[in-house]
Amino acid sequence: MTASLQPTSLVDPHPEERLVLVAGAGRLPELVAESLDRSGRPFRVLAIRGFAERPMRARAEATVDLLDIAGALQILEAWGPACVIPVGGVSRPNPAAILNAAAALRNRDALRAISGGGDDRLLRGALVLLEDNGHRVVGIHDVAPDLLSPEGQLGRLAPDLAARASIATGCGILAALAAYDVGQAIVVAAQRALAVEGPEGTDRMLARARALGRKPFGLGTAQPGTVLVKLAKTGQDLRVDLPAIGPRTVKAAAAAGCAGIAIQAGYTLIIDRDATVAEADRAGLFLIGLRIEA
Structure with a gap:
């Protein structure tokens, strides 16, 4: 399995306004999406396969394997968001989240750099990786203060x-x-x-x-x-x-x-x-x- 896009245009008409919500596990991504809906801010959802819950999978314009770093970066580069919001857990994957051994092998150097210290190390490493590739990463408190x-x-x-x-x-x-x-x-x-x-x-x-x-x-x-x-x-x-x-x-x-x-x-x-x-x-x-x- 590799990063997969649903049939939508990759060209964003308003890249300076668009947010990308990277959805992991739990109800939190749904709550953030609802908050963004209330505020009228446009956003796209990039779902992490094996983690994102059904409501976020239904809203996702793209789905990517947790281990497919290159695929995720390719999607973000195509979308050109103003900022990226990682939301939700990645600590309890179902089997679908860990089946892509090919993606793990292809991204082994990046995975080695961000793993080995628990979930917190993994998340911090992912943020650095996104920022190193030119993406501005923001938190829930920046975009959904009503929560x-x-x-x-x-x-x-x-x-x-x-x-x-x-x-x-x-x-x-x-x-x-x-x-x-x-x-x-x-x-x-x-x-x-x-x-x-x-x-x-x-x-x-x-x-x-x-x-x-x-x-x-x-x-x-x-x-x-x-x-x-x-x-x-x-x-x-x-x-x-x-x-x-x-x-x-x-x-x-x-x-x-x-x-x-x-x-x-x-x-x-x-x-x-x-x-x-x-x-x-x-x-x-x-x-x-x-x-x-x-």
Whole structure:
């Protein structure tokens, strides 16, 4: 399998305005596409085979194998976009994503340069490769700011004094750890760090916090003022790793005994905002956006 184009013209009548959304896995590419639709910005979709979900595959004007770097660059060169927006995950491919051994062999030098360090290394390497080939790469925060958290209380509940004290503690700890490239999130209980996010991600960190903050098997009462704080790291490339939460995060935070979640306004993506806020209200958690300059 090689890069394949659906029957459309490769000549873009407005290249200075056109965006290209490179769609990976998950619902996020669809949300970004809907945001671009609302704003009236023209864009094309380049879907990654084996990753892009059905709605994005249906909108795609081209499909490319993850390993076919030359094919992807050829399509982008033909389209001549003003900028490229990589959106969605590439960490759990189905078999269709890894069948193209010929593409891997043809692009082995480029693949060797960007692999070998996990998903973050892969994404950063892909951005450098795109930029080296003359493409301007932007993030979701640049083109779909309506998907980011606003400032202030988002649900019907507000943090109490104990929770506010823990939020302040969490912000301070994350700021101090930013220089060491630690994760974006922390669970604070009674103003003490209970769990700090590492490479495992927020959900697994919350599972660890649940085991640490309660009795065995996750039973018992959580400590007062238990909160999840999630912020962008200082100097972080938001095109690669924009902080994000969604309904699943809220459920995991509730299971960990959190009274609420504090996120960075303007720098945190809320996936399915209405559903996320509704889940927080249902679970009895506050959800608040903090104004903190990154």
